[in-house]
Amino acid sequence: MPRATLPVPVYELHHLVxxxxxxxxxxxxxxxxxxxxxxxxxxxxxxxxxxxxxFAHLFEHLMFQGSANxxxxxxxxYVQSSGGTFNGSTHFDYTNYFEAMPSNALExxxxxxxxxxxxxxxxxxxxxxQIAVVxxxxxxxxxxxxxxxxxxxELPAVLFDTFANSHNGYGGFVDLxxxxxxxxxxxxxxxxxxxxAVLCLAGDFDPDNAQALIEKHFGPVPRRDRPVRPDFSExxxxxxxxxxxxxxxxxxxxxxxxxRIADPVGDLDSHLARVLLSEILADGDASRFQRRLVQGxxxxxxxxxxxxxFGDPFDERDPTTFTISxxxxxxxxxxxxxxxxxQEITAVxxxxxxxxxxxxxxxxxxxxxxxxxxxxLGRTLSFAKFELIYGRAELLxxxxxxxxxxxxxxxxxxxxxxxxxHRAVVELIPGGAR
Amino acid sequence: MSAVPALTxxxxxxxxxxxxxxxxxxxxxxxxxxxxxxxVEIRLRxxxxxxxxxxxxxxVLLGETLxxxxxxxxxxxxxxxxxxxxxxxxxxxDADRLSIGGSVLAPNLPALLSLISEILTDASHAKSEVxxxxxxxxxxxxxxxSQAGVVAREALGRRMYGTHPYALDLPDDSDIAAATPxxxxxxxxxxxxxAGAILVLVGDVTPSRGFTAAAKALAGWQGASQPxxxxxxxxxxxxxxxxxxxxxxxxxxxxxxxxxxTRLDAGYPALQLxxxxxxxxFSSRWNENIREDKGYTYGPHSHIDHGVLGSSLLLDADxxxxxxxxxLLETLYELGRISSLPVTEAELDAVRQYAIxxxxxxxxxxxxxxxxxxxxxxxGVGPEWLAEHPRRLAKVTVDEVSAAAATYFAPSRFVxxxxxxxxxxxxxLERIIDxxxxxx
Numbered sequence: 037m038p039r040a041t042l043p044v045p046v047y048e049l050h051h052l053v054x055x056x057x058x059x060x061x062x063x064x065x066x067x068x069x070x071x072x073x074x075x076x077x078x079x080x081x082x083x084x085x086x087x088x089x090x091f092a093h094l095f096e097h098l099m100f101q102g103s104a105n106x107x108x109x110x111x112x113x114y115v116q117s118s119g120g121t122f123n124g125s126t127h128f129d130y131t132n133y134f135e136a137m138p139s140n141a142l143e144x145x146x147x148x149x150x151x152x153x154x155x156x157x158x159x160x161x162x163x164x165x166q167i168a169v170v171x172x173x174x175x176x177x178x179x180x181x182x183x184x185x186x187x188x189x190e191l192p193a194v195l196f197d198t199f200a201n202s203h204n205g206y207g208g209f210v211d212l213x214x215x216x217x218x219x220x221x222x223x224x225x226x227x228x229x230x231x232x233a234v235l236c237l238a239g240d241f242d243p244d245n246a247q248a249l250i251e252k253h254f255g256p257v258p259r260r261d262r263p264v265r266p267d268f269s270e271x272x273x274x275x276x277x278x279x280x281x282x283x284x285x286x287x288x289x290x291x292x293x294x295x296r297i298a299d300p301v302g303d304l305d306s307h308l309a310r311v312l313l314s315e316i317l318a319d320g321d322a323s324r325f326q327r328r329l330v331q332g333x334x335x336x337x338x339x340x341x342x343x344x345x346f347g348d349p350f351d352e353r354d355p356t357t358f359t360i361s362x363x364x365x366x367x368x369x370x371x372x373x374x375x376x377x378x379q380e381i382t383a384v385x386x387x388x389x390x391x392x393x394x395x396x397x398x399x400x401x402x403x404x405x406x407x408x409x410x411x412x413l414g415r416t417l418s419f420a421k422f423e424l425i426y427g428r429a430e431l432l433x434x435x436x437x438x439x440x441x442x443x444x445x446x447x448x449x450x451x452x453x454x455x456x457x458h459r460a461v462v463e464l465i466p467g468g469a470r
Numbered sequence: 471m472s473a474v475p476a477l478t479x480x481x482x483x484x485x486x487x488x489x490x491x492x493x494x495x496x497x498x499x500x501x502x503x504x505x506x507x508x509x510v511e512i513r514l515r516x517x518x519x520x521x522x523x524x525x526x527x528x529x530v531l532l533g534e535t536l537x538x539x540x541x542x543x544x545x546x547x548x549x550x551x552x553x554x555x556x557x558x559x560x561x562x563x564d565a566d567r568l569s570i571g572g573s574v575l576a577p578n579l580p581a582l583l584s585l586i587s588e589i590l591t592d593a594s595h596a597k598s599e600v601x602x603x604x605x606x607x608x609x610x611x612x613x614x615x616s617q618a619g620v621v622a623r624e625a626l627g628r629r630m631y632g633t634h635p636y637a638l639d640l641p642d643d644s645d646i647a648a649a650t651p652x653x654x655x656x657x658x659x660x661x662x663x664x665a666g667a668i669l670v671l672v673g674d675v676t677p678s679r680g681f682t683a684a685a686k687a688l689a690g691w692q693g694a695s696q697p698x699x700x701x702x703x704x705x706x707x708x709x710x711x712x713x714x715x716x717x718x719x720x721x722x723x724x725x726x727x728x729x730x731x732t733r734l735d736a737g738y739p740a741l742q743l744x745x746x747x748x749x750x751x752f753s754s755r756w757n758e759n760i761r762e763d764k765g766y767t768y769g770p771h772s773h774i775d776h777g778v779l780g781s782s783l784l785l786d787a788d789x790x791x792x793x794x795x796x797x798l799l800e801t802l803y804e805l806g807r808i809s810s811l812p813v814t815e816a817e818l819d820a821v822r823q824y825a826i827x828x829x830x831x832x833x834x835x836x837x838x839x840x841x842x843x844x845x846x847x848x849x850g851v852g853p854e855w856l857a858e859h860p861r862r863l864a865k866v867t868v869d870e871v872s873a874a875a876a877t878y879f880a881p882s883r884f885v886x887x888x889x890x891x892x893x894x895x896x897x898x899l900e901r902i903i904d905x906x907x908x909x910x
Binding site for chain 1: 472473474475477478479480481482483506507508509537538545547548549550552555556557558573574575576602605606610613615617618718719720721751758761762763764765766767768788790819820823824826828830831834836837
C-alpha cells in the first residue's frame, strides 16, 4: 500500500553574493563525477522593445558566438571537447545558459560562462548568420509544422493587452532582420549585468574550491546597475474573448483556452492549488477531462491543462497563464467541448475533489518533481530558477511538503477562477488534408 | 597562451555494480542500486519482432490498450492506482519490442510491480477500448503525417528497407482500421510472455530487494512467447534522390540513410567517432558548415540507429527552400571529404572526449542508466559494455576513423529523400543529382 509520508530528497545548498551583485547558489553532491552550471539572466520575452519581437531569443543565440577571450565556435568546441553538453533557452521572464560537464572541467566551464558575461563578441557577420539560423528555427518549429507554436504564440495575443505580454516571442521576420549590433550592445549593457543574474553550480565539487574559482573568474566582471523590472501585471478579464488562427498544414482543428493568472510568486499556496487542479482535470487516464472527453464522448483526440506558457508552473512571475488545449476531429464540435470543459470545472468548484483524488495527484506530482531533480542539470536549472523567480532556491525542496498542505477548499477556489468570463479562446482552423 | 583553464585530473566514475538474475519464468531481471532521489526506474522490454508488416498495427493498438483496464480495474481505476503510488507508466512499441517504462516512489516498488503483473496477465483489451483507441490512433496518424519530417522519415524508410517491417515508422491506416480486439488479445497471449523478456530496475533499491519484489509480484506471469519468424534486413539498394512534393513548404526536409555497424562489431567505436566528426555533435563539420557558416538550417544531425536486426546511419537537415540545392551540395561535399581525406588528431581527440563524457553524463541518472541498460541488453549487448566502451574509444586511431569514414560515409552509399516544394527545388536539385519524383 502507498506510504502515508513521502520520502523527501535532501540537498545541501550554499549561497553567496559577489561584490558585483552576482547571486550564487552551490549545490554540491559528490555521487557522480559530473557538474552542472547554469546562468540565468533576469530578462526574457516580456522585456523586448517594440519593433524587436524575438530579440531576447536572438540575443541568446548571439551569446554563443564568441566572447572576450574566445573566437566564434570556440565556446562549443571547448565544452564538447571537454566531454560536456551545452544549451540555452529563452523564457517569458528569464533567459538561461547551461552546461553539464565531467567534474574535471569545473574551472573551464566557470571561465566560459564568466567570459561571455564579461563581453560577448557580437559582429555584423555573426548577427547576420544567427538571424538566418533563427529564421530556420522558426520555420522548422512553427511555419513548416502543423500546430507549430500553438498555442504559446497565438494565445497571449488574444489573452493579454500590453505589448510585453501579448507579442510573438519567437519574433516576426521583419523585426529579426532589423536587429543591429548596436541593439545587441544596448540589450547586453542593460540586462546582462552580473547583478541581474543568478549563477548555480550543482554536482561534484568542493564548495570552498568552487567559491574561489567563481570569485576568480566572475569577480572581475564590472558591477553595473540592476535594471528595474517593470510591472507587467494585467487586470483580470471580465468578458470572454475569442480569436482564431489559420494553419495551412494542420489536418484537424485545435483549441486553446487561456486564463489570466495573477502573481503566482506572491501567493504560492494558491498557485500550488492551481497546479494540482491542472492534474485533476487533465493529467492521465484517471483525470476528469480524459474520462469525459477522450474516453467518454470521444469528442477530442487529446487534451491537456498546464500552467506557464511552456508548461512549467514556476517559470513566470505576474502574469502567468492557465492553459487548456485540445485537438478534435469534428469541425463543429467546439461548443460541445467548451460546455463539457466548463461543466467539469464547475463540478470541482461546486463539489470539490473526490475521495483519494487530491492525494493521488499530489503524490504523483511530488514524484515527478523528484524525477526532474535527479539529473545534475535538472537540479542546476531548477535551483537557479527558484532563486531568481522566487528568491529562494530552497523552496524547490519544500514544494512536496507544501503540496501536502493544500486543501480541498483551495482546489475549489482555484477552479472557481476558471470562469468563462476570465478567459480567451483561440480556435485553430485547419487548412491541411482531410 | 590561452586564457582558457586546463582540465584537471579526471575523476573516475564509481564502478557500476550490475546484478542480474533469471526468474523461474525465464524473465531476466537486471538491477542497479543508484540512490539519489527516492525513486526506482523500471524498464520492461518484451521482444515482438516479426516478419509480418500487419503485426505493426496490431502491436501499436496492443500498446495503446495495455493500460486501458484489466478484469479487476477499469481504465480510470488502473490509472488512479498507478498515480497513487507516485508512479508513471507508459508503453512504447516499435518493430523490435514492446516496452513498459516508468518510475515509482521507491517504497512503492512492490505495489507497482503487482499492478504491472496484473496488466501483463489480465489486460482486457476490451472492444470499447480498442474501438476508441483505433479511431484516436487514426486521428493521431493524420496529425503525424501532416509533419514534413514524418513524411520524409517514412519515405526514407521505404527507400532503405522496402517492404521489411523496419521500413515502417508508423503503422498503415488500413492495418489499424482492420485490427480487431480478438487479434490484439491473441497477439498479447502469444508474445507478451516472460521468457526472453528483460526487466531493468535502477534507483533507490538494493538488487536483492528488487529481485525479491519482482519474483513475488510477477510469479503469475508465465510462458514463452511464440514469435513469428523475423526476416533478415535487406541490403540497401542505391537509387536516385526521391523528391516528395509538399506544395508551399517553406523548408525542405533532407533525409539520407545507409547501413552501419552494430555495437558488437570491433569497428564500431571508430565508426561512432567518425559519425560525430561528420555530423553527430554541434562542433561537427556538417553543422559548422551549413549552420554556423552558411545559416542554411537550424541544425543538421547524423546519428546511428540500433535495431535488433541491424544498425542504420541516418542524416537529417531541414533547410530553407531557396537553399535546398546548395545545402545538398555542402552535404555531399562533407561526405566526400570525410570519406576521401583523413580526419585530424585534434578532431579525433575532441570527439573521443565528447563520446566518453556524454556516456558518463547519460548514465549518471537513474532514468538514463535504466534506458541505456535496457537498450543495450535488448539488442544483445551486455552491461559490461558500459565500462569497456570508454577504454575502446580511448584506443581508436586516426587511421581507424578515416577507414571507417571511407567505407560508411561514402556519398555513393546513401539513399536520399527530400520533402519540399517541388516546383521550386526540383530543377536546382536536378543540376547536382539524379532526382526521382514521388508518385504519391
